[in-house]
Amino acid sequence: MSLGVRAVEGERLADPILDGWREQLRAAADAGTTLVIEGGRSKHFYGRPISGEPLAATAYRGIIAYEPTELVITARCGTPLAEIDSALAERRQMLAFEPPRFGGSPTLGGVVAAGLSGPRRMAAGAARDFVLGARLLNGRGELLNFGGQVMKNVAGYDVSRVLAGSLGCLGVLVEVSLKVLPQPPEEASLRFELSESEALERLKGWAGQSLPISASAWNDGALWLRLSGAGPALAAAKLKLGGEMVEERAAAAFWTGLRDQTSAFFADASDALIRLALPAAAPVLDLPGPRLIEWGGSQRWCRAEAERWPALRDLARACGGHATLFRAPPDFVPDEVFTPLPPPLLRIHRALKQRFDPAGVFNRGRMYPEF
Amino acid sequence: MNARCHERSDFVSNPSECTRLLAELRSALPHLTLLDRLEDVRPYECDGLPAYRQTPRAVVLPRTEAELKAVLDGCRRHRVPVVARGAGTGLSGGAMPHAEGIVVSLARFMKILEIDPRARLARVQPGVRNLALSEAAAPFNLYYAPDPSSQIACTLGGNVAENSGGVHCLKYGLTVHNVLAARALVLSEDGIDDVLFGGAAPDSPGFDLLAALNGSEGMLAVVTEITVRLTPKPETAQVVMASFDAVAAACDAVAAIIAAGIIPAGLEMMDRQAIAAVEPFARAGYDTEAAAILLCESDGAPEEVRHEVDRVIRVLEAAGVRQIRISQNEAERLKLWAGRKAAFPAVGRITPDYLCMDGTIPRRRLGEMLSAIAAMEQKYRLRCANVFHAGDGNLHPLIMFDAHDKEEMGRALAFGAEILELSVALGGTITGEHGVGIEKLAQMCVQFTPAELAAFAAVKAAFDPLGLLNPDKVIPTPARCREYRQTGGTRPEERDARTESDG
Numbered sequence A: 001m002s003l004g005v006r007a008v009e010g011e012r013l014a015d016p017i018l019d020g021w022r023e024q025l026r027a028a029a030d031a032g033t034t035l036v037i038e039g040g041r042s043k044h045f046y047g048r049p050i051s052g053e054p055l056a057a058t059a060y061r062g063i064i065a066y067e068p069t070e071l072v073i074t075a076r077c078g079t080p081l082a083e084i085d086s087a088l089a090e091r092r093q094m095l096a097f098e099p100p101r102f103g104g105s106p107t108l109g110g111v112v113a114a115g116l117s118g119p120r121r122m123a124a125g126a127a128r129d130f131v132l133g134a135r136l137l138n139g140r141g142e143l144l145n146f147g148g149q150v151m152k153n154v155a156g157y158d159v160s161r162v163l164a165g166s167l168g169c170l171g172v173l174v175e176v177s178l179k180v181l182p183q184p185p186e187e188a189s190l191r192f193e194l195s196e197s198e199a200l201e202r203l204k205g206w207a208g209q210s211l212p213i214s215a216s217a218w219n220d221g222a223l224w225l226r227l228s229g230a231g232p233a234l235a236a237a238k239l240k241l242g243g244e245m246v247e248e249r250a251a252a253a254f255w256t257g258l259r260d261q262t263s264a265f266f267a268d269a270s271d272a273l274i275r276l277a278l279p280a281a282a283p284v285l286d287l288p289g290p291r292l293i294e295w296g297g298s299q300r301w302c303r304a305e306a307e308r309w310p311a312l313r314d315l316a317r318a319c320g321g322h323a324t325l326f327r328a329p330p331d332f333v334p335d336e337v338f339t340p341l342p343p344p345l346l347r348i349h350r351a352l353k354q355r356f357d358p359a360g361v362f363n364r365g366r367m368y369p370e371f
Numbered sequence B: 001m002n003a004r005c006h007e008r009s010d011f012v013s014n015p016s017e018c019t020r021l022l023a024e025l026r027s028a029l030p031h032l033t034l035l036d037r038l039e040d041v042r043p044y045e046c047d048g049l050p051a052y053r054q055t056p057r058a059v060v061l062p063r064t065e066a067e068l069k070a071v072l073d074g075c076r077r078h079r080v081p082v083v084a085r086g087a088g089t090g091l092s093g094g095a096m097p098h099a100e101g102i103v104v105s106l107a108r109f110m111k112i113l114e115i116d117p118r119a120r121l122a123r124v125q126p127g128v129r130n131l132a133l134s135e136a137a138a139p140f141n142l143y144y145a146p147d148p149s150s151q152i153a154c155t156l157g158g159n160v161a162e163n164s165g166g167v168h169c170l171k172y173g174l175t176v177h178n179v180l181a182a183r184a185l186v187l188s189e190d191g192i193d194d195v196l197f198g199g200a201a202p203d204s205p206g207f208d209l210l211a212a213l214n215g216s217e218g219m220l221a222v223v224t225e226i227t228v229r230l231t232p233k234p235e236t237a238q239v240v241m242a243s244f245d246a247v248a249a250a251c252d253a254v255a256a257i258i259a260a261g262i263i264p265a266g267l268e269m270m271d272r273q274a275i276a277a278v279e280p281f282a283r284a285g286y287d288t289e290a291a292a293i294l295l296c297e298s299d300g301a302p303e304e305v306r307h308e309v310d311r312v313i314r315v316l317e318a319a320g321v322r323q324i325r326i327s328q329n330e331a332e333r334l335k336l337w338a339g340r341k342a343a344f345p346a347v348g349r350i351t352p353d354y355l356c357m358d359g360t361i362p363r364r365r366l367g368e369m370l371s372a373i374a375a376m377e378q379k380y381r382l383r384c385a386n387v388f389h390a391g392d393g394n395l396h397p398l399i400m401f402d403a404h405d406k407e408e409m410g411r412a413l414a415f416g417a418e419i420l421e422l423s424v425a426l427g428g429t430i431t432g433e434h435g436v437g438i439e440k441l442a443q444m445c446v447q448f449t450p451a452e453l454a455a456f457a458a459v460k461a462a463f464d465p466l467g468l469l470n471p472d473k474v475i476p477t478p479a480r481c482r483e484y485r486q487t488g489g490t491r492p493e494e495r496d497a498r499t500e501s502d503g
C-alpha cells in the first residue's frame, strides 16, 4: 500500500517539519494506520470521531506574505487564527467569512480544512470562496501547489477550493492563501420582536433588495440584524428596516457569541446540536427542540436528543437541504454525522481519496465511513 | 489506472468505433440532428481562437436530455471522445473538436427554467446566453453579476466550464462564486449518471466538487442545468475615467484605491495603444493623450455612491491624475464602458489578426510587466495593446499580427508564450479567465510540476475514468513537457525558486 510514498523517497522537502511529517506518513502507510491531523483542536468535536496517531500541524506556523493592497494573505497551516486576525486588523482588513473560533485557538489549516463560515457567510461568501491557493502534502508524500496568490486563476482544476471543507481527507494543508477584504467602515445592529414565521417572512422580503445586511439571527422571539457599510448607506437602511438599535458592545457580544457558539443557546451539552442547511425559502420547520436561525433562513440550529438526528437529517433532505450532527453528547457514537452522498458522488469521492491518499492514511473516516 | 505507474499519453481512439456509433445513433435517434458532412461540421472546427482548428467526425445537436444522455452513452460504449460546446466563444481552443470524436452542441438547451426573485436565484439550461439571463431577471430588478465581454453570445454552460469573469468580478465574484448548483451527466465505466453538484442549500456535504466543475473546461462532466445567484440591481452606478501621464502612476493609483479600503464595482485599465484603437471606434470620450486610463465604477445606494466617488477622486488626485471625467447619467456611464467592452473588436479593426493573452499577476507587479511587454514589442517587432482587469491583476495583452505571414505568426506565438512565462515568474498564473484549452498546454509545464499535473489527471480520472470528455486539453502529458523543456522552456523548479525569493 505504501508504494506511492516510496516512489518519491530520497527527494527531500525544504523544511525539517515537513520532512518529519513525511517520515510519519511513511511509517503510517507501512503500518496501515491512520494519522489524525491536528491544529488547535478547537473543532475536535466536528466530523466522525476517529482515532490514530496525531500529526501536529501547529508546529508549522507563521505568516509568509501579507500585502494589504493585493488583498491576499499567505500563511502556514499552524498559524493561529488570532495572529492572522491581528495582522489584518492592523491594516483594517479581515477574513470576510468570519470563521468560528468555538472558544478555542484555531489554526489557519483547521479553519480551511473544516470550511466553516460565520454570520457574514450569506453576505460575503463561504470559506471556499476566499481560498486562492493551497500547498498540500498528499498521501504519496508529494508537496503540491494549487491555485496561487492572485485573484483569478483558471490554470488547471480549482483543487485548492476543493480542499476547503475536505476535513484533511486528501492530505495536510501545508500553506494557504486567502483573499481578504477591507473591514466595513461602519456597522450597526437592529433588533425586532418577531415570531419565527414573521421573522422568516421578513428575511425573505429583504433578501431580494439591495440592503447592507451582513448577518441575521432569530432565536426565542427576537430577530437580530447586523448592517455593514458606509455611514450614509446604513442610515438609509435603518430608516427602511425599522427595529430598535442595539448598543454597540451588546451587539458585538451577540455576534461573537453566535459565531463562536459561546452564547446560551449553544451552552447546554447534554443535548445534541444539529445543523440544518436549507434553501433560504424553506418554511418554518417542526423541530423537536429549541432552534436558532441564521443566514436569512438557510442555516438552522436545533438542540435535541441525539437519537432524533436521523429524522432531522431526513427532514432537511425533504426540504432540499442537508443536515449535520454538529455536536453529540460523549456517550453517543453515531455512524454518520454528515448527510450520506448519493452513489455517483461517493464513487468520485473514493476515487479522489484513492489517488491523493492511496494508503488511506490521512483522517480516514473523519468525513464518511467509506474513506 | 495509477497515473504514476505507467505514463499518461494522449487519447488513442479507434476510428471504426466512431463510424459504428454514428450509424447506431442514426437508427436509434432518427430525430437527432447529426451533421457529418465536411461542409456542415466545418463551422465547428474552432472556437474564438481560430489559430487552432480541427474538424470532428460529427456534430450532434440534441434537443432533449434523453437524447443527450443517449448520445453520451453511445460515446461511452464505443469509447469515442466527445467535446461539449456552448457558443464557441472560448479563447483557448477549449471547444476545439477531437479528430476522431464528436462535438455535442448544447446550443438548443436554451430554456430559463425558473427565476425566483424572492430567493434571488435562477435555474437555467446550459445553452442560455449570459446576457439573456440578465435580461430575463431585469423585470425583478435583478441581474446575473459575472459579465464577460462576450456576454451577448456566450452560454452559462461555457461560463461554468471556464469559470468566466467580467468587469465586475472584483466586487461580485467570478462564475464559481455565483453558481449555487450544477446538474451534470457523468460518464462512469458502467453508465451515465445524472449528478447534482452543490445545491440551493449552502455548504453541500462532502468535498466541494462544484468548485472543481467550475473551470474544468468540459473535461469532468457535461453540465445540463445550472442554478445561479442573482444580484439586486444597484440603485445607481457611476464611473470615473481617470487618465495618467505614466503607466506606473496608473498602477500606483490602483493600489492606492484598494489600500484606502475601497472595493470598486469595476476597475479597468487601458494603455495608450488600446486607447488609440478604441477611441476612433467607440468614441467613448477617453483622454487620447494619456499613457493610460483607468475606469473605476461605484455602485449602490445614491448616498453610498456619492461618498465612494468622492473618496476615489481624492485618492486619484493624490496619485497624480491628469484628467478626471465622471459619468453624470446612465447614458454617459454606458458610453464610458462601451469603449472598454469594445476593446477586442476595436483592436481587431486595426490589425488582420491578434492574439489575446490572459495572465494574472500580483497587482504590484503590473508596472514591471508592462515595461517588459514594451521591450518584447521591440524584440518581436510586433505591436501590443494592453487592456486589463486592473483590480484583479488580470492582463489582456493583445498582440497584433498577420496570420497569412507564417513567420510573423511564429513571432506572435513566441511573444505570447514569453508573456505567460513572465506571468508565472512574477508570482502569477498563465490564465485568469480564458482557460488553458489547447493553447496553453505547453505553459502548464512551466506553472506546474509533473506531480501537480499528475494530480490534475487524477481529478479527471476520478470524474471521467474512461477519459472521453474533451481529451488532450488542459493537462499536458509528461512527454510533451519534456519536449517543451528541451526546446528551452522554463521548469517549475525554477519558478519555485523565483517566487519564494520574491517573498
Ligand SMILES: Cc1cc2nc3c(=O)[nH]c(=O)nc-3n(C[C@H](O)[C@H](O)[C@H](O)COP(=O)(O)OP(=O)(O)OC[C@H]3O[C@@H](n4cnc5c(N)ncnc54)[C@H](O)[C@@H]3O)c2cc1C
Pocket: B047, B048, B083, B084, B085, B086, B087, B088, B089, B090, B091, B094, B095, B106, B126, B147, B148, B149, B150, B153, B154, B155, B156, B157, B158, B159, B160, B161, B162, B163, B164, B165, B166, B167, B217, B218, B219, B221, B222, B223, B224, B344, B345, B433, B434, B470
Ligand atoms: C470578444 C470576446 C470577449 C470575451 N470576454 C471575456 C471576458 O470578459 N471574460 C471571460 O472570462 N471570458 C471572455 N471571453 C471568453 C469566452 O467568451 C468565455 O470563456 C465563455 O465562457 C465561453 O462560453 P461559450 O458558451 O462560448 O463556450 P465554448 O467556447 O463553446 O466552450 C468553452 C468550454 O466549455 C465547455 N463547455 C461548454 N458547454 C459545456 C457544458 N454544458 N458542459 C460542460 N462543458 C461545456 C467546452 O467543452 C469548452 O471547453 C471572451 C471571448 C470573446 C470572443
